[in-house]
Amino acid sequence: MAKGITTRAENYSQWYNELVIKADLAENSAVRGCMVIKPYGYAIWEKMQAVLDKKFKDTGHENAYFPLFIPKSFFSKEAAHVEGFAKEVAVVTHYRLKNDEVNGGVMVDPDAKLEEELIIRPTSETIIWNTYKNWIQSYRDLPIKINQWANVVRWEMRTRLFLRTAEFLWQEGHTAHATRQEAVEETEKMLDVYADFVENWMALPVIKGVKSESEKFAGAIDTYAIEALMQDGKALQAGTSHFLGQNFAKAFEVQFANKEGKLDYVWATSWGVSTRLMGALVMAHSDDKGLVLPPKLAPIQVVIVPIYKTEEQLSEISRTAIKIKSELESKGISVKFDDRDFQSPGWKFAEYELKGIPVRLALGPRDMEKGSVEIARRDTLEKSFRSQEGLADYISDLLDEIQTSIYQKALAFREEKTTHVSNWEEFKEVLESKGGFISAYWDGSPETEEKIKQETKATIRCIPLDNEKNSGTCMYSGKPAKYKVIYAKSY
Amino acid sequence: MAKGITTRAENYSQWYNELVIKADLAENSAVRGCMVIKPYGYAIWEKMQAVLDKKFKDTGHENAYFPLFIPKSFFSKEAAHVEGFAKEVAVVTHYRLKNDEVNGGVMVDPDAKLEEELIIRPTSETIIWNTYKNWIQSYRDLPIKINQWANVVRWEMRTRLFLRTAEFLWQEGHTAHATRQEAVEETEKMLDVYADFVENWMALPVIKGVKSESEKFAGAIDTYAIEALMQDGKALQAGTSHFLGQNFAKAFEVQFANKEGKLDYVWATSWGVSTRLMGALVMAHSDDKGLVLPPKLAPIQVVIVPIYKTEEQLSEISRTAIKIKSELESKGISVKFDDRDFQSPGWKFAEYELKGIPVRLALGPRDMEKGSVEIARRDTLEKSFRSQEGLADYISDLLDEIQTSIYQKALAFREEKTTHVSNWEEFKEVLESKGGFISAYWDGSPETEEKIKQETKATIRCIPLDNEKNSGTCMYSGKPAKYKVIYAKSY
Numbered sequence: 001m002a003k004g005i006t007t008r009a010e011n012y013s014q015w016y017n018e019l020v021i022k023a024d025l026a027e028n029s030a031v032r033g034c035m036v037i038k039p040y041g042y043a044i045w046e047k048m049q050a051v052l053d054k055k056f057k058d059t060g061h062e063n064a065y066f067p068l069f070i071p072k073s074f075f076s077k078e079a080a081h082v083e084g085f086a087k088e089v090a091v092v093t094h095y096r097l098k099n100d101e102v103n104g105g106v107m108v109d110p111d112a113k114l115e116e117e118l119i120i121r122p123t124s125e126t127i128i129w130n131t132y133k134n135w136i137q138s139y140r141d142l143p144i145k146i147n148q149w150a151n152v153v154r155w156e157m158r159t160r161l162f163l164r165t166a167e168f169l170w171q172e173g174h175t176a177h178a179t180r181q182e183a184v185e186e187t188e189k190m191l192d193v194y195a196d197f198v199e200n201w202m203a204l205p206v207i208k209g210v211k212s213e214s215e216k217f218a219g220a221i222d223t224y225a226i227e228a229l230m231q232d233g234k235a236l237q238a239g240t241s242h243f244l245g246q247n248f249a250k251a252f253e254v255q256f257a258n259k260e261g262k263l264d265y266v267w268a269t270s271w272g273v274s275t276r277l278m279g280a281l282v283m284a285h286s287d288d289k290g291l292v293l294p295p296k297l298a299p300i301q302v303v304i305v306p307i308y309k310t311e312e313q314l315s316e317i318s319r320t321a322i323k324i325k326s327e328l329e330s331k332g333i334s335v336k337f338d339d340r341d342f343q344s345p346g347w348k349f350a351e352y353e354l355k356g357i358p359v360r361l362a363l364g365p366r367d368m369e370k371g372s373v374e375i376a377r378r379d380t381l382e383k384s385f386r387s388q389e390g391l392a393d394y395i396s397d398l399l400d401e402i403q404t405s406i407y408q409k410a411l412a413f414r415e416e417k418t419t420h421v422s423n424w425e426e427f428k429e430v431l432e433s434k435g436g437f438i439s440a441y442w443d444g445s446p447e448t449e450e451k452i453k454q455e456t457k458a459t460i461r462c463i464p465l466d467n468e469k470n471s472g473t474c475m476y477s478g479k480p481a482k483y484k485v486i487y488a489k490s491y
Numbered sequence: 492m493a494k495g496i497t498t499r500a501e502n503y504s505q506w507y508n509e510l511v512i513k514a515d516l517a518e519n520s521a522v523r524g525c526m527v528i529k530p531y532g533y534a535i536w537e538k539m540q541a542v543l544d545k546k547f548k549d550t551g552h553e554n555a556y557f558p559l560f561i562p563k564s565f566f567s568k569e570a571a572h573v574e575g576f577a578k579e580v581a582v583v584t585h586y587r588l589k590n591d592e593v594n595g596g597v598m599v600d601p602d603a604k605l606e607e608e609l610i611i612r613p614t615s616e617t618i619i620w621n622t623y624k625n626w627i628q629s630y631r632d633l634p635i636k637i638n639q640w641a642n643v644v645r646w647e648m649r650t651r652l653f654l655r656t657a658e659f660l661w662q663e664g665h666t667a668h669a670t671r672q673e674a675v676e677e678t679e680k681m682l683d684v685y686a687d688f689v690e691n692w693m694a695l696p697v698i699k700g701v702k703s704e705s706e707k708f709a710g711a712i713d714t715y716a717i718e719a720l721m722q723d724g725k726a727l728q729a730g731t732s733h734f735l736g737q738n739f740a741k742a743f744e745v746q747f748a749n750k751e752g753k754l755d756y757v758w759a760t761s762w763g764v765s766t767r768l769m770g771a772l773v774m775a776h777s778d779d780k781g782l783v784l785p786p787k788l789a790p791i792q793v794v795i796v797p798i799y800k801t802e803e804q805l806s807e808i809s810r811t812a813i814k815i816k817s818e819l820e821s822k823g824i825s826v827k828f829d830d831r832d833f834q835s836p837g838w839k840f841a842e843y844e845l846k847g848i849p850v851r852l853a854l855g856p857r858d859m860e861k862g863s864v865e866i867a868r869r870d871t872l873e874k875s876f877r878s879q880e881g882l883a884d885y886i887s888d889l890l891d892e893i894q895t896s897i898y899q900k901a902l903a904f905r906e907e908k909t910t911h912v913s914n915w916e917e918f919k920e921v922l923e924s925k926g927g928f929i930s931a932y933w934d935g936s937p938e939t940e941e942k943i944k945q946e947t948k949a950t951i952r953c954i955p956l957d958n959e960k961n962s963g964t965c966m967y968s969g970k971p972a973k974y975k976v977i978y979a980k981s982y
Contacts, residue, residue, distance in 0.1 A: 030621050031560045031609065039553035039637060046554060062530035063537060068611075068642055068658050069522045069581075072588070076596035087588055090560075091599050092611070094582040095646040097563070105567035108582050108608055117599055118522065120559075120583070120611075130521050140833070146530060151559055151642065155586040167559050342631070 005354075007288045012232040016283055020161045023291050023354050025278065033159040033166030037275070040355065043299035045169070045278060049149065051201050051296075052171065052273065055193050061145045061173060066127050068151075069118035074126035078251040081125065084218020088155035090120040090166075120153040125219060125244070125270055128174045129252040136176060136266060138257045144176040145186075162279035163236075163491055170274035176266045178258060180245070183267035187243040190271040191224040194239035202277065203294035203407040204228050204284045205414055206238060207437070207486060209462025214446055217270075221245035227461045227486065229414045230283040233435025235461045235488035238280050241271035279491070285379075285406055291356025292379050294406050295399040302328055302395060303357045304337045307345045307364035314339065317363045320388065324361065324373070327392040333399065353378060358402050359395060379406050424476050427487070431458055437486050443474035444482030452476055452487070461486045496845075498779045503723040507774055511652045514782050514845050516769065524650040524657030528766070531846065534790035536660070536769060540640065542692050542787075543662065543764065546684050552636045552664060557618050559642075560609040565617035569742040572616065575709020579646035581611040581657075611644040616710060616735070616761055619665045620743040627667060627757060629748045635667040636677075653770035654727075654982055661765035667757045669749060671736070674758035678734040681762040682715040685730035693768065694785040694898040695719050695775045696905055697729060698928070698977060700953025705937055708761075712736035718952040718977065720905045721774040724926025726952045726979035729771050732762035770982075776870075776897055782847025783870050785897050786890040793819055793886060794848045795828045798836045798855035805830065808854045811879065815852065815864070818883040824890065844869060849893050850886060870897050915967050918978070922949055928977050934965035935973030943967055943978070952977045 005022055006014045021027055025041030028034075037045065053063070069092065075082050096112030099105075121127065128146075135141060153167045162168075173190060177183040191208055198204050206226035216223035220242040228238045246265040249255070255263045285292040295301050304325060306317040318339060325335045336357075338348055345362065352360055362374040373391065376383045379402050386394060417436025421427045430438055442448060442460065453459050463483045472481045496513060497505040512518055516532030519525075528536065544554070560583065566573050587603030590596075612618065619637075626632060644658045664681060668674040682699055689695050697717035707714035711733040719729045737756040740746070746754045776783040786792050795816060797808040809830060816826045827848075829839055836853065843851055853865040864882065867874045870893050877885060908927025912918045921929055933939065933951065944950050954974045963972045 027625075029558045030562060030565075030618065031558045034558035034560060036558065036622055037556040039555045042555045043553065045556075062534065064530045064533045065528040065660065067520045067522045067525035067527065068644065069525060071521060072597060072599075074521075075588070082597060088586065089588060090583045090609070091585040091588065092581045093584045093599065096579055097566070097582065097610070098578070106563060106573060108563075108584065118581070119588070127521065131518075131527055134518075153559065169556065 005288065005290070008231060015288070016279075017161065019286060019290060020279075020282060023356065025282070026161045028161065031166075033156060035161050035165050035167075037169075040299065041278060044281070044293070044297055045275060047297045047299065048197075048201070048277060049171075052193075052197055053147075053149075055197065056147050056171075056173065059189060059193060061147045061175075063148060064146045065148055065150070066124050066131065068121060070121050070124070070127045072117045072119055074130060075119065077126065078219050078247055080247070081219035081251075085122045088157075089122050090153045090155055092118040092120065121150070122152055122154045123270075123272075124148070124150070124152075124172055125174065125248050125268075126252070129248040129254060129268070132174075132176055132266070133252050133254045136254055136256050139178045139259055142176055142178045142256060142266065143182065143186075145173070146175065147171055147173040160279075162275055162282070165275075168275045170272050172270060172272040175269045176249075176254070177269070178256065178264075178267070180267050183245075183269050184243055187222070187224055187241045187269045187271070190269070191226065191239070191241040194241065194271070194273060195226050197273075198226060198228065198238050198277070198280075199407065201294065201296045202281055202284070203296075203403055203410060204238070204280065205407065205411045207462060207464055209464040209467075209486065211240075211462055212446075212449055212460045212485070214449055215459065217242045219244060219247050221247070224465075225462055227437075227488075228280055228284065229410075229417060229437060229488070230280070230491070231413070232283075233417055233489070235437065235486075235490040236276075236280050236283070237461070237490065238277060239271070239273040242269060244268035244270060284410055286356065289350075289381075290354030292406065293356035293358060295358045295403050298356065298358050299334065300336045300355075300357050301333050301399055302335045302359045302361060303348075303352045304335065304361045304363065305345055305348045305352075306337075306339055307362055309365075313365050313368075314341075316368055317365075320368065321363055324388065324391060328395055331392050331396050333392075333395060349376075358399060377402060379409075422472070422475055427452075427475055428456060431456055431487075431489070435489065437461070437488050439484060439486055440475040441472040441481030442483050442485045443477045443479040445477070445479075448474060448476050456489075458487045458489050461488050461490060496779065496781070499722060506779070507770075508652065510777060510781060511770075511773060514847065516773070517652045519652065522657075524647060526652050526656050526658075528660075531790065532769060535772070535784070535788055536766060538788045538790065539688075539692070539768060540662075543684075543688055544640075546688065547638050547662075547664065550680060550684060552638045552666075554639060555637045556639055556641070557615050557622065559612060561612050561615070561618045563608045563610055565621060566610065568617065569710050569738055571738070572710035572742075576613045579648075580613050581644045581646060583609040583611065612641070613643055613645045614761075614763075615639070615641070615643075615663055616665065616739050616759075617743070620739040620745060620759070623665075623667055623757070624743050624745045627745055627747050630669045630750055633667055633669045633747060633757065634673065634677075636664070637666065638662055638664040651770075653766055653773070656766075659766045661763050663761060663763040666760045667740075667745070668760070669747065669755075669758070671758050674736075674760050675734055678713070678715055678732045678760045678762070681760070682717065682730070682732040685732065685762070685764060686717050688764075689717060689719065689729050689768070689771075690898065692785065692787045693772055693775070694787075694894055694901060695729070695771065696898065696902045698953060698955055700955040700958075700977065702731075702953060703937075703940055703951045703976070705940055706950065708733045710735060710738050712738070715956075716953055718928075718979075719771055719775065720901075720908060720928060720979070721771070721982070722904070723774075724908055724980075726928065726977075726981040727767075727771050727774070728952070728981065729768060730762070730764040733760060735759035735761060775901055777847065780841075780872075781845030783897065784847035784849060786849045786894045789847065789849050790825065791827045791846075791848050792824050792890055793826045793850045793852060794839075794843045795826065795852045795854065796836055796839045796843075797828075797830055798853055800856075804856050804859075805832075807859055808856075811859065812854055815879065815882060819886055822883050822887050824883075824886060840867075849890060868893060870900075913963070913966055918943075918966055919947060922947055922978075922980070926980065928952070928979050930975060930977055931966040932963040932972030933974050933976045934968045934970040936968070936970075939965060939967050947980075949978045949980050952979050952981060
């Protein structure tokens with residue numbers, strides 16, 4: 001246990017809360033439900049952003065920026081959307097403060113009331129489609145493929161750092177197309193982009209699928225999602241991509257003249273991932289000693305800790321450490337040499353285990369004599385000694401191996417925690433004793449889905465895209481199955 | 492004139508407004524005072540961000556993220572700050588909407604009133620210093636050098652795209668130091684970072700200086716600023732760096748134990764630049780045909796336009812264009828080949844002049860025969876022919892030359908528009924007839940400053956850092972001068 005963090009076995013939820021704070025990723029702010037993302041946490045988020053942003057641009061998207069505020073009336077325009085998003089929102093009603101002559105301090109100026117209240121965006125479909133209306137006249141204006149990096153606010157009652165906060169950071173892609181097929185392809189392509197990112201950068205395997213009616217985005221025809229499994233056997237939705245059909249085009253009157261000169265409504269998609277991914281990253285790989293970061297997203301990939309008694313030893317070790325650092329950096333590896341003299345090596349070891357630095361190198365007087373270095377892997381906690389000769393190549397390969405190994409471990413865990421069940425008793429038994437993903441047949445009815453949710457809190461995470469054609473019977477109702485789906489309790 | 496843009500001579504202000512919209516940089520949104528930054532404008536902003544972000548990191552800063560909301564009471568804690576910032580702000584009073592049973596649509600739920608109203612940050616000193624309080628105990632926790640990229644809201648009554656909008660994007664650095672000297676050095680260093688950016692990337696010369704008492708940031712001891720001159724002879728404040736002394740540390744009770752174990756208040760700085768820089772970029776260099784972008788910030792540096800009659804000609808030209816494009820790209824130059832068949836070359840020429848692409852290459856059948864290419868510079872509108880041989884090196888050099896040339900032109904303009912005056916009559920005469928920067932002696936009194944402002948609308952832009960020791964008399968009051976300052980009308 002690092003610095004008194006609760007173990008996962010004791011209390012997984014508390015372990016997570018403490019780890020996020022002790023590893024300096026984020027903390028609660030003075031504003032209820034809003035977090036401060038600290039430099040170390042933000043550095044990881046920036047790495048995520050850079051990778052995703054490049055993927056978006058490589059797939060033909062451009063960034064833009066739309067207003068933080070949405071006029072209240074916009075939320076009434078798309079019937080399903082208003083139900084899903086117009087409720088728990090932050091509402092701006094006034095635009096001025098004045099000195100409070102009675103109580104001191106400042107007060108809201110009652111004379112500065114807005115004619116129409118403004119909503120802090122919980123998501124931007126409405127303001128964006130209201131804008132696209134003016135950008136689109138003909139098929140030549142299509143497709144529009146825009147992404148924005150932004151903050152959004154949803155007034156959640158129960159919040160947890162990264163997983164569910166009132167304000168969070170995200171990207172939201174909003175695209176407009178001339179045909180249904182093109183929009184569906186876009187929706188699926190962006191799901192693939194997300195899956196590729198989560199699997200190959202976050203080292204976390206995902207199931208790609210479609211949401212059931214009850215779980216889909218308010219205003220979508222189809223919501224595609226990627227679902228990942230956390231170490232406590234609960235699922236986490238890591239990203240969503242929505243095929244919106246012509247719903248928003250109709251709500252905001254966005255028509256275009258097609259090649260034949262006929263007017264048609266525009267087809268839409270939207271897709272997003274958020275700082276919630278930070279929560280997934282922590283929960284998927286970390287252990288009782290602290291974070292375990294995949295090398296591809298670690299702000300510091302290698303830390304070098306000197307072990308010395310005398311100033312002379314330190315200065316000799318420093319020369320070697322700085323040489324190693326620059327050799328590693330020339331291979332694009334980010335390295336920190338921690339020569340602070342007011343912390344012991346033991347304290348530093350624990351600190352960098354807590355922070356999840358993938359590789360730790362220790363250099364002591366014996367290493368100086370022998371030309372060796374001690375290498376510790378954060379993921380397996382294995383230690384070994386190696387020659388300083390050819391170290392950069394070795395570390396470069398080791399980082400790749402760690403990335404793969406973390407993924408493989410998460411994949412093996414998911415496979416072990418995925419169970420096919422064929423009847424209701426088995427379902428309840430597996431859910432309680434083992435948790436994880438439960439694969440089962442479903443009759444496709446919202447009633448069945450709702451009853452299962454009420455009785456067990458498990459929900460249909462998705463209908464996997466690689467769904468085999470149904471051949472069984474619903475594990476709950478016994479009726480002919482429509483789909484084989486994935487159930488789980490979830491975040 | 493491009494596509495019916497008002498000329499600068501006709502109406503400079505209208506020229507600017509039209510240009511920002513027609514060049515697809517930004518537009519007004521459905522929300523009063525808030526803009527939509529369109530992909531082309533955002534691409535320029537992203538380039539600015541990338542350069543600045545690297546400079547911040549190279550000078551030892553880290554990024555983080557603090558909440559959008561600030562509790563109302565925080566604004567009462569720093570006396571000067573409350574006067575300057577707690578007035579025209581967006582106030583969140585409620586956190587829920589509900590269906591409006593009477594009128595349809597949605598309405599603010601009166602039951603969901605916040606106990607304490609939340610202010611959308613107009614700047615984040617208060618919430619950040621309230622956070623730093625928990626981060627700082629000892630001198631070992633210092634310095635803290637954090638930057639955040641964020642949106643902020645100031646409820647401006649009169650707004651103009653980029654120059655003054657209710658919501659804008661910016662970065663705000665907030666640093667905490669153990670000594671006054673270190674904080675002052677930080678303030679000055681960041682001013683230098685801004686000046687370097689504006690001069691060497693935006694190609695815009697600036698004067699570095701300190702603000703007078705009346706113009707400084709609410710809560711600062713000293714506000715340093717860089718001032719640039721626009722083509723209409725008005726000044727634009729392009730960036731500010733504030734030495735905050737111990738004001739915020741005292742307001743939020745942030746003390747640290749120094750090396751001797753004694754408690755002291757922490758010293759602070761803050762510094763920021765915003766999307767206002769986009770306005771400066773447009774106003775400084777552009778002409779009646781459209782934008783003129785410095786190559787270092789142009790999202791597309793070179794455009795290739797094919798000129799052809801037959802499909803055969805196009806396919807031959809395309810082969811050459813694609814070869815040229817890839818040669819240029821291998822030198823890190825961003826290139827667009829516009830082979831759209833539904834727009835004429837003439838239309839494209841006007842379009843890319845409007846968009847400010849630094850270099851345009853045209854390739855026609857004659858060029859194919861002769862192995863030549865027509866090169867047009869956007870800044871000077873000069874055209875020339877060259878061999879396709881060795882083109883990439885030539886263009887690479889040409890882009891550097893354009894960058895320098897744009898800067899030199901702006902510098903010559905500023906020099907021509909900077910006048911030293913020694914008496915009040917001369918001041919008024921120069922201000923009305925010529926405008927620009929007026930250098931003059933000032934007695935240092937707020938009364939003089941205020942009278943000059945009331946009579947002429949000109950303000951003291953700054954007391955230049957390279958201020959020569961006073962040896963004259965105030966051009967207004969005739970009293971002994973304290974400083975030689977720069978006056979101008981400003982944005």
